[in-house]
Amino acid sequence: MAAQETVEHKYVYDFAEGNKDLKDLLGGKGANLAEMTNLGLPVPPGFTITTEACNAYLNTGQEPDGLADQIAAHLESLERGMGRKLGDPDDPLLVSVRSGAKFSMPGMMETVLNVGLNDRSVVGLSRQAGGNDRFAWDSYRRLIQMFGKTVCEVPGEEFEHALDEAKRAKGTKNDLDLDADDLRGLVDAYKKIFAKHTGREFPQEPREQLDLAIRAVFESWNAERAILYRRQERIPADLGTAVNVVAMVFGNLGPDSGTGVAFTRDPGSGAQGIYGDYLANAQGEDVVAGIRNTVPLQELEKLDKNSYDELLGIMARLEEHYKDLCDIEFTIERGKLWMLQTRVGKRTAAAAFVIAGQLVDEGLIDLDEALHRVNGAQLAQLMFPRFKLDHDFEPVAKGIGASPGAAVGKVVFTSARAVELAAEGESVILVRRETNPDDLNGMIAAKGILTSRGGKTSHAAVVARGMGKTCVSGADELDVNIPAKKFTVAGQTVSEGDIVSIDGTTGKVYLGEVPVMPSEVVQYFEGSLDPEHIDNPLVRAVHRIMTHADAKRRLRVRTNADTGADAARARRFGAEGIGLCRTEHMFLGDRRELVERLILANTDEEREAALDALLPLQREDFIEIFREMDGLPVTVRLIDPPLHEFLPPLEQLAVNVAVAQERGEDVAKEEALLAAVRRMHEENPMLGLRGVRLGLVIPGLFAMQVRAIAEAAVAVTRAGGSACPEIMVPLVGAVQELETVRAEAEKVIAEVVGDSGVEVLIGTMIEVPRAALTAGQIAEAAQFFSFGTNDLTQMGWGFSRDDVEGAFFWRYLELGIFGISPFESIDREGVGRLVRIAAEEGRAARPDLKLGVCGEHGGDPDSVHFFHEVGLDYVSCSPFRVPVARLEAGRAVLETTGSDSR
Structure with missing residues (x-):
């Protein structure tokens, strides 16, 4: 029998072999380089090593079989196409080695430029560049610096110190003033730094450089900052990164060369126009690192009109092709334009809504796709307040508004200090000359980021926009002194701990605390702005998309409200009822003494006196709420206090x-x-005498509340209104508990309601795991279930939330046990399964069973999608989260019907 031919697994793809839909395999960067290549755009040739190769390497610690040979074959093909060999002493081919995961992770993983340079090929590079020694030695020092830091973990600051020393010796602050001899000396200094930290000379073999750089990019997937960023952005940890090996093109060949980043629309506001940064005689890392301040992209027209016009044409073509805002990196090499990357660009929350609306108007997408492209987290950002300025507040500096918002906090100058103060509950503003990926912890902890260098495409700007953080970059009036923990501006010194306010929309910086006012989006939801007659593209876009979300969604959205004022606000925000009215909140303040007397009563007379005093107060509370929710359902939870909240300590x-x-x-x-x-x-009051247990132990307590609810409903109805009360019995674990309370409640309701026409539903809160597991039995006595996912999470995990969140959740997040706190987003596999079981078994026993959720998860975007999937009828959340839940309920429909997700 003939031997079967072994088919080698394909780990390497030339750009022409891929396309934009292969992001899982080729990463976002590789897939888009392939797409631009196939569109005929000027992309330097190269190849992509797949995410599968990365995961195989990370899982075994070794490159998978066949990868080295495939890299060699594709490298040889690249060399033939370029007419040069990697690192050839006479006419060298140089390549960049860049990471590229499925989802953009700006600055979180590694890049190495100029791979292939060594002591011999640097001379050939100079000849290749027409005898430009300065360019060649500058490229070589960059390679040693990037390779040393990225591949061999040499401390980056040592290279920076050597560069600063070279500039001091030259009497300049600008690295462009260093000549070829200066840079040759800097290369020698860099080599010594490299050898000191690695115990070996800088590698001179080009293929060894390439292989080590590829492995470093693989390993950077699990770098601390990459892991932290993935957690922050909820990016799966098992995706891996692709590696792109691209023929080098050089923006640092002189004044007719340069590099830049362009956006097809403003990523801050969504406005149409030409946006981006350009830096002459520089490589791409100089732009994103913010080391030198860039010039606006429009300046390129004066410097190189041909390249500028070609770039504008490509930008328009890419936006039409991707049907979205595109973020583009490019290099000009002696007047020749090269496209290094494109991707669907990160944008602020405001820009996301505005751009989605614009693209609908332009016929590029429909309203379903517009709804798909925004999310509840972005809408929540738009509801944050903004500065209320008057003549008393004058800015002391103005930078670039890189990521909108109004942020106020104490100045800190290091990431570690930002984390430390934020953990103590302080609001902080992280101030840096420029940020780098190592600052990610501090950027997450801070309320806002302020840098003295960089533009809209610097690291600080891009990462802040992705996280929804307020950011002002390039405020060059600030003289930032990190070691001294201070900055000076306008003749004043600002030290660590002083308060500053930064406006990420205007780029203005203020000393002291500037007061804030409601955002225009909140004013719209409150009803004080008419979206059809206001010259505000953001409000119009929000209105249009929210209207479409409401038309699409199946889930109803209620609110958690305990007062008439909260109920009224929630209704203005679009709430369709109250899903949780917590009656124990009505017993605080001067009423607490009455509850204390009730709990501690020794005789029936004392107990009745306390109940008689509470009844009219409760009735008036409910009348106010029913009036505000006229015609809408109101779920009232009977009192559920841990006893210690109402007893003296x-x-x-x-x-x-x-x-x-x-x-x-x-x-x-x-x-x-x-x-x-x-x-x-009680040693553990949360698991003690509370909820239904308290109502069964203290005779008359629940009956008083049921009477107050029924009497309030009748009063509102007879006054011409419409009250729709739903009585919820808390903490039920056995159907017998609910049956006992329901029998008592039905007697009171029948006595009070009479012929008024008021209908009162009786149901329960599913918050004990046993209730979820016996939901079929409980449904026989319940007309509705409302899932109390806060307690269900506590009991399901065996966590006391108050005790554990600050104690060890940080460690669980750090270890990857949690991707996100289960109190923030529903634990689908565990607690979510309990919800699913209860929903299915409850409906099987009672097909008309109404199902809702009233825990905090009711306003969490990801959780809303889960509740839609499980088949609940409604979610309930705090008033300010009602619009978020409405939007996500509409998006959940698109997710389940398979709407195109790009």
């Missing part, structure tokens, strides 16, 4: 009694109270 009471006894005072009353509190003291 045991320790304090014991101390007070002891002190009074020492003074010889009459403490008989206090002693009786102390004895009662000791009798009812």
Whole structure:
């Protein structure tokens, strides 16, 4: 029998072999380089090593079989096409080695430029560049610096110190003033730094440089900052990164060369126009690092009109092709334009909505796709307040508004200090000359970022926009002194801990705390702005997309509200009822004493007196809420307090009694109270006498509340309104508990309602795991379920939220046990499964069972999608999260119907 031919797994693709839909395999950068190549755009030739190769390497610690040979074959093909060999001493081919995951992770992983340079090929590069020694040695020092830091973990600051020393010796602050001899000396200094930290000479073999750089890019997927960024952006950890090996083109060949970043629309506001940065005689890393301040892209027209016109044509073509804002990196090499990258660009929340609306108007996308392209997190950002300025506040500096928002906080100068103060509850503004990927921790912790260097495409700007953080970059009036922990501006010194306010829209910087005012989007939701008659593209876009979301969604959205004022605001924000009215919140303040008397009552008379005092107060509360929610359902949860919230603290009471006894005072009353509190003291009140248990133990408590609800509903109805009360029994774990409470409640309701026409539903809160697992039984006694996912999460995980979030959740996130806190977003596999079981078994027992959720997860975007998938009827959340839930409920429909996700 003939031997079967072994088909080698393909790990390497030339650009012409891919396309934009292969992001899982080729990463975003590789897929888009392939797409531009196939469109006939001027892309330097190269090849992509797949994410599969990366994952194989990370899983085994070794390159997969066949990868080295495939790289060699594609490199040879690249050399033939270019007519040069990698690192050839006479006519060298140089390549860049760049990371490129499926999702953009700006600055989080590694890049190495000028691979192939060594002591011999640097001479050939100079000849290739027409005898430009300065360019050749500048390229070589860049390689040693990037290779040393990226591949061999040489401290980057040592290279920076050597560069600063070379500039000081030359008497300049600008690296462009260093000549070829200066740079030759800098290369020698860099080599010594490299050897000191690695114990070996800088590698001279070009293929060894290439192989080590590729491995470094693979390994950078698991670098600390990359892991942190993925957690922040909820990017899966198992995707891996592709590696792009691209023939070098040089923007640092002189004044007729340069590099830049362009956007087809403003990523800050969404406005149409020409946006971007250009830096003459530079390589791409100089732009994103913000090392030198760039010039606006429009300046390129004066410097090189042919390249400028060609770039504008390509930008228009790419935007039409991708049907979205495109972020473009380009290099000009002696008047020749090269496209190094394109991607669907990161944008601010405001830009996301505005651009989506514009593209609908232009016929490039439909309203379904516009809804798909925005999300609830972005909408929440748009509801943040903005500065309220008057004559008392004058800016001390103005930079570039890189990421909108109004941020106020204490100045800090290091990432570590930002994290430290934020952990203590302080709002901080991280101030740097420019940020780099190592600052990610501090950028996440800070309320805003302020840099003295860089533009709209610097690291600080791009990362801040992606995270929704306020950022002002390139405020060059600031003289930032990191070691001294201060900056000076306008003759004033600002030290660490001083308060500053930064406006990420205008780029203005203010000393002190500037007051804030509601955003225009909140004003729109409040009803004070008419979207059809206001000259505000953002408000119009929000209105248009929200209207479409409301038309698409199946999930209804209610609110958690305990007062008439909260109910009214939520209704203005689009709430379709109340999903959780917490009656224990109505017993705080001066009513607390009545509840305390009720709980501690020793006789029926004392108990009845306390209940009689509470009844009219409760009734008036409900009348106010029913009026505001006229015609909409209101789910009222019967009282569910852990007892300790309504009793005097045991320790304090014991101390007070002891002190009074020492003074010889009459403490008989206090002693009786102390004895009662000791009798009812609980080690774990959250798992003690609360919810339905309290109602069963204290006769008349639930009956009083049911009477107050029913009487309020009847009063509102007879006054011409419409009340739709739903009574929710909390913490039920067994159907018998619910049956007992329901029998008592139905007697009271029948007595009060009479022929008023008021209908009162009775249901329960599913927040105990046993309730979820016996939902079929419980549904026989319940007309609705509302999932209390906060307690269900606590009990499902065995966590006390108050105790564990600050104690060890950070470690669980760090280790990857959690991708996100289960209290923030529903744990689909565990707690979510309990919800699914209860929903399915409850509906099987009672097909008309109404299902909702009233925990905090009801306003979390990802959780809303899950609740839609499970088949709930509604979600309920705080008033300010109602618009977010409405938007996500509409997006959930697109997700389940398979709308195109680009």
